[in-house]
Structure formats: C-alpha cells, structure tokens
Amino acid sequence: MKRMKATIAYDGSGFAGYQVQPDSRTVQQELMNVLRTIHKGQTIQVVASGRTDARVHATGQVIHFDTTLAIPVAGWLKALNVLLPEDIRILAIEEADPAFHARYHTSGKTYRYKWDRSQIISPFTRNYMVHTKQRPNVEAMRQAAEAVIGTHDFSSFCAANTGVVDKVRTVRRLEIEEHGEELHMVIEGSGFLYNMVRIIAGTLMEVGLGRRTVDEMARIVAAADRSAAGKTAAAHGLYLENVAYTD
C-alpha cells in the first residue's frame, strides 16, 4: 500500500464545491470516479486539505489517497490528467510517507481573493474575479489589513452556526496587491474558519469603498462577533493557492 500526495488545480465554476454531495457535481466525486476506473471498480477514498465552496477555485489544493497499484509517479500524473475532466488538473503527484495526512498535517494555507476594477468587466473573467466598479482606496485597505494580522479570536470573521468551538487562528500575512486593473488580497495563516477569508475580503473592501473607517477594523476583530464585520465576499473571487505541511 502506497500513500500518494497530489497537488491539484480546479476551476470551481462548474462544481457544487469540493466535497461529495448527492446529485451534484463535485471535485471529490470526479477524483473518486477516476480513481475507481484506474482501480477497476474499487472505491478509493480521497482526502483533501479542506473543502472549498461552490464556485471557489483552487490553484494549489492538496489531496491524498492510498493505492496498491504499482504505477510510477509519471504514470499517475498522465493517467489522472487523461481521465479527469478538463476543469480539474493534477499539477504534481508524489509518493508520500504512509503517515502523511492532507487534512490533519497542514501547517498553513494561502488564499488569494481577486477583484477586477475595470469600468466594464471582461466577459472572460466574470467567473474568476469579482467586479468592483467603484475604485477602492487601496492604501486604506492595506492599513485596515494590519489589524487582522496576528493571533486573534476570529469569531467576527466566521460564518454563524458552525460547530467549531476554538476560533483562535493566526494570520501571518495579509497583503493587498495591484496587478493592472486587478486587485488581489493574499492571506496566509495557520488555518481558516468557515468563510473567514471571504468575510475578511468583504470587510476590507467596505473599508476601501469608504463605508467603514480604517480604525474600525481593530474594533471589528476585538468584537469577536460576526455581526460586527462586513458582508461575505462572493465565492468566485476566491482561490486556494497553497497548502503547507510540516515535514
């Protein structure tokens, strides 16, 4: 038995999210379908670093699965990419330590959130960026972001009614990048609560658009109350970019 670790990318537009659910097209189901074909009908469990919601993209999601097949690494890469639908790609695959776990052993994750500041949004990016017609104040967003960095109880940035008890997380990096008309928020942390990245993105954009002040951000963090923060930014601007593991 070998444990395989793979880094995958997917265009979230055509999926009801990562995780298997009845009567919906999901990334996990597509991966399992292909692994079942390769294993001649045997069900192979696939474990990811975490779920992503409907329309959320990934450029560096990590999964693992176990196999008894003696296929070399290059063969796995080729076979999976030939059999998978084109909106999921295996970027890299390797044999991992048998104790490696894609979900339990993560030491951090990086997400990217993309806005398009063009006057008219391109038809080619409509599923990949969120349009903000009004131009946000980038400097204000950067200043507000400072209050988010560090170890905090992130209850203000967590969807209500999740079962999670400990809401303390560490945000190590939170940057606002400008790429032409694109505006990106890049956030790296120990781990993220449900909707945490999208609520931070939505709140920072409210600061950028002058609907909230820079000073408010520290108070929103300290409130530890979801109703203190801004709206959850739309799913299709979000990318899971990297998953880190302690070796």
Add this chain to the structure above:
Amino acid sequence: MKRMKATIAYDGSGFAGYQVQPDSRTVQQELMNVLRTIHKGQTIQVVASGRTDARVHATGQVIHFDTTLAIPVAGWLKALNVLLPEDIRILAIEEADPAFHARYHTSGKTYRYKWDRSQIISPFTRNYMVHTKQRPNVEAMRQAAEAVIGTHDFSSFCAANTGVVDKVRTVRRLEIEEHGEELHMVIEGSGFLYNMVRIIAGTLMEVGLGRRTVDEMARIVAAADRSAAGKTAAAHGLYLENVAYTD
C-alpha cells in the same frame, strides 16, 4: 432614426457562434433579445462586421443597429450591459453616420490565436487557449509566417466548399508573440476567408513542431489548394480583436 455603432466582447464558450440559428444560443440572438426589450417588443436588426464560429471569442467585434429611441450614449452602454448576459459586454457605443455599415465598410480586421505551452494546461484557460504540450520552434514559425504576408490567392487557407469566388486577400501583419508560456499569433489583413486564420495557425504550428519545413510555406501559399495546407486549428484559441473602418 439613429444608427448606433458598438464595440463588443464575448466569451465564445457558451455560444453556437455569432449568427442566429434555430434552437441555438447565439450572440446575435442575445443582442436582438435585449434590443427588443428596450424597444418594447419591436424587432431590431443587428449587423456585425462578420460572423464568428462556435467557441470563437471576440474582444473587439463591431456591430450596428438602428433606433428611434432618444437614449444618450452613456444610457445605452448601461442599459445594454445590465440586460445582456455576462458573457457578452458592450465595451463602447456611439452614434454613427447613418451610412455606416458594420459589415460592408470594414477596411481590415485583426485576429489573435492563443496557444498554451505549459506542460499541464491550466483548468482556467482550457476554453481560451489551445494546449501544445510539445514545445514549438518559434523562430521557424516566424520565418514561415513571412511567406503568408502580402497579397495572395489564399485558396490554400480557405475551407473547401465556400461560395466565395475571389480568394485574393492581403495579410498586412503576421506576428508570433511570446507571453510567458503563452504563444500568440496576431494577424491583420484586409479581410479573411472562412477558416483562413485557423488554417494559417494550424499550418504554422505544424512548421513549429517540425512536421513541415519553413520552405514549404511559400509552396503551400502558391498551391492555392486547401489540401496543401495543414489542419484547421481549434476554434477556442481564436479571438476577433479589432475591426477597422475607413473614415
């Protein structure tokens, strides 16, 4: 009565092409549907610079239509973009000379064809570029392109069985550009025969991959015979980028 001229972009992925056809989603039909709504049920004809095939994109297609409505230009831009589906955008609109004709008065067109040379094609570009896993010889493609520039009978690069009699066209510019892993062919000319850009792209790529020599290109042009040229490159790599008009 005013004649309006609009520059539009569309993601060809979800369309059976530009031109109206029964039981298919087309760009022209979507435009006419929206204009009918704005004109309270009246049918408004839409004339484009030319058709594009299924899955072909446009970043600078030009259309015209006539209206009796007294809507200012900014109002047209807003109303059309609010009502149109997100995969069609009006980039600019203006009142044109009543004699302006989007199809008959074109003085030239520019198309762009995009390949992706990445080892693994990104799931985000699968509908927008054609994957070429084997790395083409860009210098050879550039040399072969020289034979295409100028005024020629382009029968070798025209889909068989078109009704067009005069197949003489002028290619003013034909460049191969590298943008990271992307490879673009940019072609500008007086006008193009059916599938001409895609057959030129397909043939140049065959030169790039060593399946044809650079010297062959001049002979292919001179043959004036479709069977002399290479395969028609896939539709989803093609973009109508600009339409020029004589003033």
